[in-house]
Amino acid sequence: MERGGVTYPEGFDASGLYCGIKAEKKEDLSLIFSKTPCVAAGTFTTNQFKSYSLLWTLRNIKNLVQAVVINSGNANTCNGEENYGYTEQVAESLANITGTKKTSVLVASTGIIGRPIPYEKILDALPELVRTLSPENHTLAARGIMTTDTRPKEFQINTGIKGRHKEVDIGGMVKGAGMINPSMSTMLCFITTDAVIEQDVLKMALKEAVEDSFNMVTVDDDTSTNDMVLCLANGMAKNSRIKEGTEDYNRFLSSLKLLSTELAKMIASDGEGATKMIEVIVKGGWCKKDARRVAKRIAGSNLFKSAVYGADPNWGRIVAAAGSVSARIDVKNTEVSLCGVKVYNGNPVVYDEKKLRNIMEREKKITVEIDIKKGSFSAVAWGCDLTEDYVRINKE
Amino acid sequence: MERGGVTYPEGFDASGLYCGIKAEKKEDLSLIFSKTPCVAAGTFTTNQFKSYSLLWTLRNIKNLVQAVVINSGNANTCNGEENYGYTEQVAESLANITGTKKTSVLVASTGIIGRPIPYEKILDALPELVRTLSPENHTLAARGIMTTDTRPKEFQINTGIKGRHKEVDIGGMVKGAGMINPSMSTMLCFITTDAVIEQDVLKMALKEAVEDSFNMVTVDDDTSTNDMVLCLANGMAKNSRIKEGTEDYNRFLSSLKLLSTELAKMIASDGEGATKMIEVIVKGGWCKKDARRVAKRIAGSNLFKSAVYGADPNWGRIVAAAGSVSARIDVKNTEVSLCGVKVYNGNPVVYDEKKLRNIMEREKKITVEIDIKKGSFSAVAWGCDLTEDYVRINKE
Numbered sequence: 001m002e003r004g005g006v007t008y009p010e011g012f013d014a015s016g017l018y019c020g021i022k023a024e025k026k027e028d029l030s031l032i033f034s035k036t037p038c039v040a041a042g043t044f045t046t047n048q049f050k051s052y053s054l055l056w057t058l059r060n061i062k063n064l065v066q067a068v069v070i071n072s073g074n075a076n077t078c079n080g081e082e083n084y085g086y087t088e089q090v091a092e093s094l095a096n097i098t099g100t101k102k103t104s105v106l107v108a109s110t111g112i113i114g115r116p117i118p119y120e121k122i123l124d125a126l127p128e129l130v131r132t133l134s135p136e137n138h139t140l141a142a143r144g145i146m147t148t149d150t151r152p153k154e155f156q157i158n159t160g161i162k163g164r165h166k167e168v169d170i171g172g173m174v175k176g177a178g179m180i181n182p183s184m185s186t187m188l189c190f191i192t193t194d195a196v197i198e199q200d201v202l203k204m205a206l207k208e209a210v211e212d213s214f215n216m217v218t219v220d221d222d223t224s225t226n227d228m229v230l231c232l233a234n235g236m237a238k239n240s241r242i243k244e245g246t247e248d249y250n251r252f253l254s255s256l257k258l259l260s261t262e263l264a265k266m267i268a269s270d271g272e273g274a275t276k277m278i279e280v281i282v283k284g285g286w287c288k289k290d291a292r293r294v295a296k297r298i299a300g301s302n303l304f305k306s307a308v309y310g311a312d313p314n315w316g317r318i319v320a321a322a323g324s325v326s327a328r329i330d331v332k333n334t335e336v337s338l339c340g341v342k343v344y345n346g347n348p349v350v351y352d353e354k355k356l357r358n359i360m361e362r363e364k365k366i367t368v369e370i371d372i373k374k375g376s377f378s379a380v381a382w383g384c385d386l387t388e389d390y391v392r393i394n395k396e
Numbered sequence: 397m398e399r400g401g402v403t404y405p406e407g408f409d410a411s412g413l414y415c416g417i418k419a420e421k422k423e424d425l426s427l428i429f430s431k432t433p434c435v436a437a438g439t440f441t442t443n444q445f446k447s448y449s450l451l452w453t454l455r456n457i458k459n460l461v462q463a464v465v466i467n468s469g470n471a472n473t474c475n476g477e478e479n480y481g482y483t484e485q486v487a488e489s490l491a492n493i494t495g496t497k498k499t500s501v502l503v504a505s506t507g508i509i510g511r512p513i514p515y516e517k518i519l520d521a522l523p524e525l526v527r528t529l530s531p532e533n534h535t536l537a538a539r540g541i542m543t544t545d546t547r548p549k550e551f552q553i554n555t556g557i558k559g560r561h562k563e564v565d566i567g568g569m570v571k572g573a574g575m576i577n578p579s580m581s582t583m584l585c586f587i588t589t590d591a592v593i594e595q596d597v598l599k600m601a602l603k604e605a606v607e608d609s610f611n612m613v614t615v616d617d618d619t620s621t622n623d624m625v626l627c628l629a630n631g632m633a634k635n636s637r638i639k640e641g642t643e644d645y646n647r648f649l650s651s652l653k654l655l656s657t658e659l660a661k662m663i664a665s666d667g668e669g670a671t672k673m674i675e676v677i678v679k680g681g682w683c684k685k686d687a688r689r690v691a692k693r694i695a696g697s698n699l700f701k702s703a704v705y706g707a708d709p710n711w712g713r714i715v716a717a718a719g720s721v722s723a724r725i726d727v728k729n730t731e732v733s734l735c736g737v738k739v740y741n742g743n744p745v746v747y748d749e750k751k752l753r754n755i756m757e758r759e760k761k762i763t764v765e766i767d768i769k770k771g772s773f774s775a776v777a778w779g780c781d782l783t784e785d786y787v788r789i790n791k792e
Contacts, residue, residue: 046720047716047719047720048718048719048720048725048727049715049716049718049719049727050727075712077712077716078712078715078740078743078744079743079744080743080744081743112710112712113710113711113712113713113715113716114711114712114715114740114744115744224716224720225715225716225719302698302786302790303790306786306787306789306790306791307790307791309787309791310790310791312791314508314509315509315510316471316473316474316508316509316510317509319445319474319509319510319621320443320445320473320509320620320621322444322445323443323444323445323621324442324443324444324620329444331444331445331446344474344510347474347475347476347477348474348475348476348510348511386787386790387787388784388787388788390698390702390787391702391705391782391783391784391786391787392784393702394698394699394702394703394706394782395702395703395705395706395708
């Protein structure tokens with residue numbers, strides 16, 4: 001085993017184990033630990049009902065952070081106010097074992113809402129979780145945050161930014177979001193880097209990266225009670241501090257964007273019951289927001305998602321979805337391509353339907369390109385097809 | 397057979413037949429005809445891509461109207477600009493046969509987007525459509541507007557408003573909207589009345605009735621390319637003209653609301669693949685808009701819809717949906733009941749889960765009641781469960 005995911009950057013260890021929250025015996029508790037304190041940044045759900053874990057993390061993210069404890073199988077949300085205290089106990093207990101402060105320990109949860117969380121099981125498991133920390137256990141940690149995900153999701157990247165004896169690296173792991181509509185199912189992402197960077201600069205970079213990646217697998221800006229993206233920077237690459245507007249900043253940002261986009265696409269491909277990923281590219285937006293709205297609406301349309309599942313080139317559902325959002329669209333000149341085949345240019349285009357069907361059946365990634373002809377802004381959104389399995393997974 | 401649906405009010409005839417648009421031999425062309433000219437009012441899709449039929453109707457609704465021709469099986473949308481001219485020809489031909497003006501003939505369509513419409517078949521069928529007009533054929537007309545609907549949907553009501561020799565009646569027929577999210581599938585509704593009423597007053601009443609009925613089976617204010625609700629008033633009850641702010645107006649409005657609500661609920665119960673109807677009652681809204689938003693979001697949540705299908709009392713999905721919209725919510729005191737059983741009051745409530753499961757399995761209508769504790773406004777939204785059949789229907 002090698003370093004990878006969240007342990008790819010210098011000085012980060014990880015672990016994951018089964019502590020007894022999930023009904024089935026699968027990893028349900030993970031830990032990320034940095035050898036040195038980190039500056040941290042995060043983006044959090046806008047849902048008004050918030051997980052107690054998330055509330056704890058929101059309160060402590062301004063501090064220097066050394067650890068993140070994550071459980072799956074229980075959302076720690078709407079399960080009674082006493083759970084905020086239990087969450088604090090978990091942070092405190094981990095801090096005692098590792099010799100840090102409880103305010104340096106962040107917490108995240110994902111799973112069912114409204115159930116009591118078996119926090120004694122978590123407390124009992126913490127010593128073993130710390131004992132098994134290692135750079136090799138990043139995939140165990142990625143497993144420990146899974147719910148209906150079918151596979152762990154990790155990515156890592158070298159930024160090329162020079163440090164004293166190594167270049168700056170970024171790593172990450174993510175768990176997916178139901179039907180790729182985090183309106184109600186959780187998306188958790190943990191990113192680590194060994195960069196030396198100001199907290200404010202890290203915040204700014206993370207915000208921008210999230211906007212074009214994770215926020216483009218969401219629909220209508222809904223978020224679950226638990227969604228969060230955290231980024232920890234421990235400075236162990238000993239590069240000269242990354243400042244806004246510099247060459248190094250641009251390099252860091254583009255690497256962070258690439259990593260976030262790759263992780264976001266993994267979420268889309270692994271949507272509940274999904275057999276195909278959908279990529280919607282919108283061009284010709286009057287502004288960025290218009291392009292984003294159209295892209296997300298198409299990627300989130302139940303009717304189009306069902307058509308993709310059936311390999312049905314029903315482009316009418318694409319234009320109907322596009323036209324239903326509040327965005328400037330030149331309806332007489334809008335052009336639509338499906339898997340590279342032009343199907344609409346303001347009027348229906350004659351194309352080989354059987355051939356396009358075959359392409360849609362064969363391809364694992366279905367690409368929609370739509371030019372709304374109002375300007376020069378573009379956006380990309382990701383989703384997946386809607387299948388009978390999605391319904392089966394979610395009815396119980 | 398008796399009068400009913402759109403022919404319930406005095407002076408309206410209807411017919412419906414198969415003219416060859418649908419692949420399967422089922423009624424696909426309907427006509428509503430009034431013996432005397434009507435004032436008309438309508439509410440129309442906000443989708444930027446609009447059906448040519450709808451564009452024709454938008455242009456002519458200000459006129460005195462005598463007929464509405466409706467086809468199913470083809471949306472007459474994005475199928476080439478020449479189709480506006482074809483639509484006009486249909487109106488003109490019907491006007492010639494019936495001795496009215498083409499500008500008194502409204503047109504509506506529902507079906508697949510982007511396909512050439514076989515307008516010669518429609519033109520050829522018009523004489524027979526007119527010949528078979530009768531008060532008894534209202535259900536044939538209701539069949540002629542169906543797409544994936546499993547049954548015709550009609551309702552009628554007596555307003556109690558006195559006319560010269562009869563009381564004012566209202567009747568209507570509707571076709572449903574895919575998965576009860578008209579974001580991309582069409583909702584058409586035709587309402588008739590024999591009331592004497594000013595066009596402006598009719599418009600006002602219709603707008604208010606639609607708001608609390610059809611707009612509450614939609615999600616996120618999306619509308620298809622073809623959505624419309626039309627109301628024709630022919631004055632044959634010879635009541636004294638209904639004016640704003642009068643007792644008669646209130647009576648007319650409340651009857652119109654009742655009719656619209658009943659038709660809206662029929663749409664919800666007959667959603668594609670639906671086995672259960674969902675009714676979401678929101679109380680305690682700071683304003684009407686807040687209550688509406690929360691109600692619609694819950695009724696439209698794929699995760700909650702899937703849970704209802706599985707008779708799973710997963711109330712976490714209800715609060716998560718509620719919290720994800722922009723509306724004032726007292727999250728610490730919000731109360732939730734499911735099928736009359738209190739499940740959440742700011743903290744989880746202990747309830748008999750097995751019993752609630754049994755109720756959810758047995759009931760055809762699943763009621764959610766949520767009090768968001770911020771004020772005195774309430775709203776009701778309707779939806780249906782999400783089933784494997786929905787996916788099956790929509791993948792081809």
